[in-house]
Amino acid sequence: MISVHDADPMGVLGRLTVFRREFHRCLTARGDALFELADALLCGDGPVRSLVELSLVGEHRRGHGSLYAALNRGRVDVDRLRTALAAVPVPRAADGRIVLAVDVTCWLRPEAHTSPQRVLCHTYGRGKDTHIMIPGWPYSLVTALETGRGSWTAPLDARRLAPGDDAASVTAGQVREVVARLIAAGQWRPGDPDIWIVAVAGYDGPRLAFLLADLPVRLLVRMRSDRVLRRRAPLARTGNGRPPRHGGEFIFGDPTSWGTPDAESTTVTRLYGTATARAWNQLHPRLTHRTAWTSHTGTLPIIEGTVILLRVDRLPSGAIAKPVWLWWSHPQATTAETNLLWQAFLRRFDIEHTFRMLKQTLGWTSPKLRDPHAADRWTWLVLATYTQLRLARGAVADLRRPWERPAPPERLTPARVRRGFRHLHGKAGTPASAPKPSRPGPGRPPGLPNHHPATRHDVHIVTSTEPKDSPKKPKKSTTPRPRRTG
Template sequence: MSTISCEDQLAQFQQFRQNVYANFPLNRDSVMDLLDAITGNITAQTPVELCEHPSFRRGYSALYKAIRQFFVPSSPNTAVAERKQLQKSLLKTLSPLIKAPTKRNFHLFGLDTTPIPRPFSPTLPDRTYIHQPNTIKGNKPINIGHQYSLLSFLPESEGTQNIPWSIPLSTQRVRSNTNSIAVGVEQIDTTLHHCPAFEQEQLSVLVADSYYSQRQFLDALSKESNLVLITRVRSNRVFYRQPSSSETANSGRGHRLWYGERFDLKDETTWHQPDETVQTNFTTRRGRCLQLNISAWHQMLMRGTKEYPMHQHPFTLLQVRVTDEFGQQLWHPMWLIVLGTRRNELTIMDCYLSYRQRFDMEHTLRFNKQRLLMNSFQTPDVEHEENWVQLTQLAYIQLWAARELVSALPRPKRKILSQKNSSFYNT
């Protein structure tokens, strides 16, 4: 926990709210009341019910007016550029709350996409087919609606093991004329170069799922000298070793040899001895003792194209296996690639634990949709939907900003109980 005094924590939180307030162009008081109502919501199932929240001190019509005027572009032609400028301004507002890492030597980010289904909104512009898991066997995991790309900051643990925070730094809708990879690259570039907390030589690590293991994404971000990428890859991929000196010498005339022997993830006979291995034991919540086995192959290559010269970007390949007390493998192995010029500054365990923390984003998205009503706002205007999604992300950030004040400023009854408990333990 932080050693900052209660007064300093309260002053920091008040300053954060003032900075957020200054980013609203119109009807700032109404927008701030709506933001507080979303933050403190525990009973509302739809956005309209928020007008009954004690924090929202206005009428029914003011709620929708606040959503509309959260962001109002000067003209339709400049709407995209002005929304990006608002995102940069909000990053600067959030920056003072982000502390430098102490337990690890890097900042950790997570990138993912989340669907906002709109199957019954035929007049809503720019709807596309989106991926949405379906629990009914045989049904395809698709729907119609919008998709949002979410870049989150994954902070270090503050002493509690069951509170997975992931702070949304940038939430951007994936338009039908682009894709999640292009949007994700833009979000990362904006965050690393326009958020003062990350504009340093401090190493940054980005974790993402297998969708982002494509050449387009890896090649674009390999230009960031202080960024290391950790992505999962499917078990049917084929990689290559670095060509040996003898292979290069025997290549004869013509093009220089770029790739060595094949490394087929589904064919164990093509694997060579790992360059590094790590084994450790861990205990599950149910008390079961399992063993974690990680194997690493350095200087691996991915076949590229003329547009994406992947032979210029070697990476480390990791295989993660979990076995029980009898040595039996429990699940299919997980494969990870670690790419970046500074990847050697991370240990194998750092890479595994970083990717494991990516699942904290799932908890955040579930909380945002169930409690903060992220996907509950029905509107025929796509700009208003983007405003609402941004408001819910700000509400989550405000909860994170106030996390330490919960214990520093307890309610009167809890304050008396905490004083009794402290006097009991002191005796």
């Protein structure tokens, strides 16, 4: 295992100090106020419930007015901050490769009628465990995963999805930029193992593999259980006409169409019992000139990959264990690779711990900001704060509660590292200058009403793949057929 605690001539405190100085240089307007806001986020006691409470933290030496002014009128050099995040040592898998996870999480703003660029975000578990669409700002995050069980990841990039954005195209461009920055920072060199990209079923795996074919990456994406893929076309030509482009069907819901697997592995685990993974090579979806492939000119490509079926005896929560279908962008997989791939997919769920840490402890989605650009600045402050917590691992004391178990420094959770960061703050120093004394402005005269109310904005529900004049979708069938196209 290669972690962020590898031998470094600068040490933990040196790497933290260098990153803090570079982070301060990325704040090009109202930088001192933004930097002290991030310090207050690092050194606060307990979860963050509101922005104004951060102005009471000792590390925030300015008034609460400068806090809001910094978020509304400050500036962050996002490109430089992305480069700084890529320069921080990233965690790696057991074989030394980099594993990245991509996912979308939402900043819900259902009552923010004066906030622009809101879209309907998919949520689950609200009400009676149903899928509900709630207005908000969706953010696409790319994070590096660690090996083994844990709640740490390394966020490398975040991007807000604007109305009309194609999630696959945005994610492909985002991953391309992250990989380019990792290569420029020396995190990946020619001859190193390919970078793995792990995603959930909401992503179009074959399309992402087609868009990222020129990069040293391999994609591992979960697929729905109603998919139908195709085998290679037979070499022997039968009858007249043009030769076929697709072979026989591989129906996920029909075991009689599977045939003999090309690789199979069985592993006994502590949490899931016996885990059995079977792989079938050289399978591809049958693409059509619809949805994401509408603008594609010429013949549609044949995107081959490996399909992996994972079955386990039980789940840790006690729920029924359903089979998991995975698609790997390489047309062949050995038994050893199949065993590594499904374990890498399980590590993807560590990103859920990061989302919970960002939202529930660091208060990422707690502020009631109106401007989405201010929300972007706050998002980058939160990511920079989390990166500092990751760099401080192993250098802070474990200030555990009486009911918590002792843990070695390398096993501390992000929340427990934040609890002891205040004692490390003085050693790391601060590049922010001391505030100058000033008097508050007069504000609005008493009794004078606001004659310029804020503009109210509608929620966007139209995406780039669904034109405005498209007809209404028919009702969902109670007996759906398997999806035979990509």
